[in-house]
Amino acid sequence: METLRGLVYRRIYSNTQNTYCVFVVRDYNDEYITCTGRFEAPKDGEDLELKGRYVEHEKYGFQFDASSIEKLKPDNLGSARLYLLNLGIKGLGEKSVEKIIDYFGTELLDVLREARPESIKDVPGLRKSVKEELFNTLLGEGILSDLNHFFESHNISAKWSHIVYTYYGSSAVLVLQDNPYTLLRIAPDMTFATADTLANQLGIPGDDERRLEAALNWILRGLDDQGHTCLPVDELIGKAVDVLKGYADEFADYVEMVIGQGILYSTYFDDILYIYPPELYVAECESVNYTKRFLEASSPVSLDIENFISNFESKHEITFGEEQKEAIDLAFFEQFSVITGGPGTGKTTIIKALVEGFQLGGFSRIILCAPTGRAAKRLTEATEYEATTIHRLLMPVQGSDSYDFIKNEDDSLEADVVIIDEASMLNVRLYYSLLAAIPREAHVIIVGDVDQLPPIGAGFVLKDLLLSSVVPYKRLKKIYRQDSGNSIVESAYLINKGEMPELESTGEFTFVPVNSLVGMMNAITSIYGREKEFVDDELDIQIISPMRKGKAGSISISQYVQQSVNPAHSSKAEIRANGLTYRVGDKVIQILNNYELEVFNGEIGVIYGISKTDVLIRFIHKDVRLSIDEIHMIMPAYAITVHKSQGSEYGTVIIPFIPMYSNMLQRNLLYTAVTRAKKKAIIIGTKAAIERAVHTVNIEDRYTLFTERLRGECDG
Numbered sequence: 001m002e003t004l005r006g007l008v009y010r011r012i013y014s015n016t017q018n019t020y021c022v023f024v025v026r027d028y029n030d031e032y033i034t035c036t037g038r039f040e041a042p043k044d045g046e047d048l049e050l051k052g053r054y055v056e057h058e059k060y061g062f063q064f065d066a067s068s069i070e071k072l073k074p075d076n077l078g079s080a081r082l083y084l085l086n087l088g089i090k091g092l093g094e095k096s097v098e099k100i101i102d103y104f105g106t107e108l109l110d111v112l113r114e115a116r117p118e119s120i121k122d123v124p125g126l127r128k129s130v131k132e133e134l135f136n137t138l139l140g141e142g143i144l145s146d147l148n149h150f151f152e153s154h155n156i157s158a159k160w161s162h163i164v165y166t167y168y169g170s171s172a173v174l175v176l177q178d179n180p181y182t183l184l185r186i187a188p189d190m191t192f193a194t195a196d197t198l199a200n201q202l203g204i205p206g207d208d209e210r211r212l213e214a215a216l217n218w219i220l221r222g223l224d225d226q227g228h229t230c231l232p233v234d235e236l237i238g239k240a241v242d243v244l245k246g247y248a249d250e251f252a253d254y255v256e257m258v259i260g261q262g263i264l265y266s267t268y269f270d271d272i273l274y275i276y277p278p279e280l281y282v283a284e285c286e287s288v289n290y291t292k293r294f295l296e297a298s299s300p301v302s303l304d305i306e307n308f309i310s311n312f313e314s315k316h317e318i319t320f321g322e323e324q325k326e327a328i329d330l331a332f333f334e335q336f337s338v339i340t341g342g343p344g345t346g347k348t349t350i351i352k353a354l355v356e357g358f359q360l361g362g363f364s365r366i367i368l369c370a371p372t373g374r375a376a377k378r379l380t381e382a383t384e385y386e387a388t389t390i391h392r393l394l395m396p397v398q399g400s401d402s403y404d405f406i407k408n409e410d411d412s413l414e415a416d417v418v419i420i421d422e423a424s425m426l427n428v429r430l431y432y433s434l435l436a437a438i439p440r441e442a443h444v445i446i447v448g449d450v451d452q453l454p455p456i457g458a459g460f461v462l463k464d465l466l467l468s469s470v471v472p473y474k475r476l477k478k479i480y481r482q483d484s485g486n487s488i489v490e491s492a493y494l495i496n497k498g499e500m501p502e503l504e505s506t507g508e509f510t511f512v513p514v515n516s517l518v519g520m521m522n523a524i525t526s527i528y529g530r531e532k533e534f535v536d537d538e539l540d541i542q543i544i545s546p547m548r549k550g551k552a553g554s555i556s557i558s559q560y561v562q563q564s565v566n567p568a569h570s571s572k573a574e575i576r577a578n579g580l581t582y583r584v585g586d587k588v589i590q591i592l593n594n595y596e597l598e599v600f601n602g603e604i605g606v607i608y609g610i611s612k613t614d615v616l617i618r619f620i621h622k623d624v625r626l627s628i629d630e631i632h633m634i635m636p637a638y639a640i641t642v643h644k645s646q647g648s649e650y651g652t653v654i655i656p657f658i659p660m661y662s663n664m665l666q667r668n669l670l671y672t673a674v675t676r677a678k679k680k681a682i683i684i685g686t687k688a689a690i691e692r693a694v695h696t697v698n699i700e701d702r703y704t705l706f707t708e709r710l711r712g713e714c715d716g
C-alpha cells in the first residue's frame with residue numbers, strides 16, 4: 001500500500017449513491033495527481049492523506065486508486081483557519097473562525113488534532129446552531145479517522161468506514177470490535193469471508209456464537225432470491241459447513257439453541273425440520289391463514305348466473321364453453337377461487353364477465369389488479385374497467401422494506417371483489433401483503449397461467465394453491481384465440497407439452513436461423529429496425545433475452561441495438577453513467593421501485609429529455625423527471641430478460657435463442673417468452689437451442705410448506 005499526501009486541487013466527479021469519486025490532488029512536490037476512490041468526495045482545498053496504489057488506467061492514464069482517505073489535521077493556525085472554513089458549515093464564516101482562533105490561540109491545533117470537539121462549545125460569541133454543527137462535524141471527523149485506522153490496521157479496505165459511522169456514530173469502532181460480523185448486516189457489498197478475516201484477526205474463535213449466528217443469517221438471507229421460504233436443516237448445515245469451513249456440530253447445536261429460544265423459526269414436517277427466516281415464516285403462515293379465512297367465508301352473490309351468462313353472451317356475441325361457464329360459476333359461488341389456463345383460453349374474457357356480473361349482483365366495489373403496469377394496462381383495455389398494479393393498490397411505505405404497505409389489515413382496501421391477474425408472478429410476500437389488505441367479506445379471484453416461469457422471490461403461490469386441492473379452481477384447456485396470434489398460441493402449447501413447434505420463416509411465429517453471436521446481433525438489429533416501422537409505439541416491440549449478463553445478455557444486446565436504432569447525434573442529448581450511455585429516444589426500464597415518483601420495478605419508458613441534472617422519461621402511465629443521482633434506477637431496455645418480461649405482453653417479441661444461453665435454455669423460459677407476443681414472435685437462434693429448451697424441464701424445486709399448511713398437514 002502506498003501513501004499520497006496533498007491538497008485537493010479540484011473535484012471532478014462524485015456519485016452520491018455509491019460514493020465513487022474522482023478528484024485531483026496537488027501533492028507536496030506540486031505534482032497534480034488524479035485520484036479515485038469509494039468514499040464521500042473530499043472538498044477543494046482539503047489536506048489529505050490517501051492510502052492506495054498508483055495504477056495506469058487504459059483510458060485516463062496514471063492515477064492513484066485510493067482505498068482510504070484521511071483528512072489531515074492542520075499544523076499551523078493558517079491551515080487551521082482554512083480547515084475550519086472548508087468544513088462547509090453554514091454560518092461558520094471568516095468572522096466566526098476568527099473568534100475561535102482568538103479564543104483558543106495555538107491550542108486550537110491540539111483541539112483539532114486530538115479531536116476534542118466538546119471545548120468548541122465554550123467559544124463565546126458563536127451562534128448555538130453553528131457550535132452544534134461544528135461539534136458534530138469534528139466529532140464525526142474524529143470517529144471516521146478512528147474507523148479508517150481500525151480497518152487499515154487489519155488490512156481491510158476502509159471504504160466501509162462511512163457506512164459504519166452512519167449506523168453507529170461514536171460507538172462505531174466499539175461495535176466492530178465487539179462483533180465484526182455486524183458489517184454483513186449494514187454493508188450490502190460485504191462478504192462473509194472479509195468479515196470473517198476481520199473477526200479472525202480480532203481473535204474471535206471459529207466456534208464463537210457470533211460467528212455461527214452470522215453464518216446462519218448469511219445463508220438465510222439468500223433464500224428469498226433462490227425462491228425458497230425455508231431450508232431443510234441438513235441442507236442448512238451443509239451450506240454452513242461451506243461458509244464456516246467446518247464446525248458442523250457446533251453449528252447444529254447453535255441452531256437447536258436458537259430454535260429453543262424462539263429466535264429462529266422452524267417447522268417439523270414428514271420427519272424433516274425446516275428452518276425459516278422470520279419474515280418468510282410469517283409471510284407463509286399468514287398467507288395460509290388469510291387464504292383459509294376466505295375459504296371459510298361465504299357472501300353469496302344475488303345473481304341468476306345462468307341468466308346473466310346468456311345475456312352476456314348475446315351482448316358480446318360470444319358463446320362460452322362449458323369449462324369457461326364453470327369458471328364463472330365458481331368465481332361467483334365461492335368466496336375464494338383460482339382460474340388457470342394458457343394463452344387464449346379466455347381468462348381475460350371471463351374477468352370481463354365477472355366484472356359485469358358482480359356489478360349486477362350488487363357488488364359495486366370491484367378491484368382489478370396485476371403485478372405489472374403493462375398487465376394492468378392490458379386488463380383495463382380488455383375489460384373496459386380500470387385495473388391497477390398491486391404496488392399502487394397497496395401503497396408502499398416510502399423508504400421502507402419493499403413489502404411494507406400503507407394498506408394492510410388495519411387499513412384495508414375498500415372492496416367487495418378483488419380479481420388478481422397474472423398471478424403466476426405472485427411470490428409469497430406479495431401475496432401475503434395483498435391478502436392482508438383485502439376485507440374479510442370480499443370475493444377473491446386469482447387468475448393466471450401456472451406454466452409460466454415461477455415468480456421472482458420466495459414461493460410459487462399459484463402453483464401451491466392449485467396443488468393443495470383444498471382451493472376451488474378451474475383449469476381452462478380449450479383455446480379460443482382465432483384472430484391474430486393463433487399460431488403463436490399453438491406453438492406455445494407445443495413447447496409446453498415438450499414438443500417442437502413448426503419453425504417457419506414467415507408468419508406470426510417465425511424462426512430466423514443464425515450460426516454465430518455476431519450473426520445473431522446483426523439479425524436482431526435489422527429485424528428490430530424493420531419491425532419498428534410497422535408499429536405506432538416502439539414500446540410494442542420488445543427483445544426478450546434469456547439472460548441479463550454476458551455477451552448475449554440483455555445489457556449487451558441493448559447496447560448493440562442502441563448503436564443502430566438510436567445512434568449518437570448532435571441534436572440528441574446524452575449522458576454516460578455506470579458505463580452505459582443514455583440518449584434521448586432510448587428505451588429504458590426501471591429496475592428499482594421509486595416510491596416517490598411512483599414508478600416501479602419492471603416499467604418501461606422512453607427518454608425524451610436529458611439535462612445536466614435530470615433525465616426525463618415517458619412511462620406508460622406518466623412522465624417522470626429522474627435526477628442524475630437516481631440514474632442507477634434505470635437500465636437500457638431495447639432488450640430485457642424473460643424474467644423481467646413476465647406479466648407483460650407486446651405486439652412483437654424478438655427472442656434471441658442460441659446455445660450460448662446454456663443452462664437458461666429451459667421449457668418454461670421459452671414458453672414464457674413466446675407467450676409475451678400478441679401478434680408476432682420471432683426467434684433468432686438455432687434449432688438445437690430450441691430443442692434443448694423444449695426438452696429441458698426446470699426441475700429446480702422451491703422449498704416451501706405452503707401447500708402442506710393449507711391442507712392442514714403441518715402447523716405454524
Ligand SMILES: Nc1ncnc2c1ncn2[C@@H]1O[C@H](COP(=O)(O)OP(=O)(O)OP(=O)(O)O)[C@@H](O)[C@H]1O
Pocket residue numbers: 318319320321324341342343344345346347348349350480481482483
Ligand atoms: N367462448 C369463446 N368463444 C369465442 N371466442 C372466445 C371465447 N372465449 C374467448 N374468446 C376469444 O379468444 C381470445 C382470447 O381470449 P382471452 O384474451 O380472454 O384469453 P386469455 O386467456 O386472457 O389469453 P391471453 O392471456 O393470451 O390474452 C379473445 O379474442 C377472445 O375474445
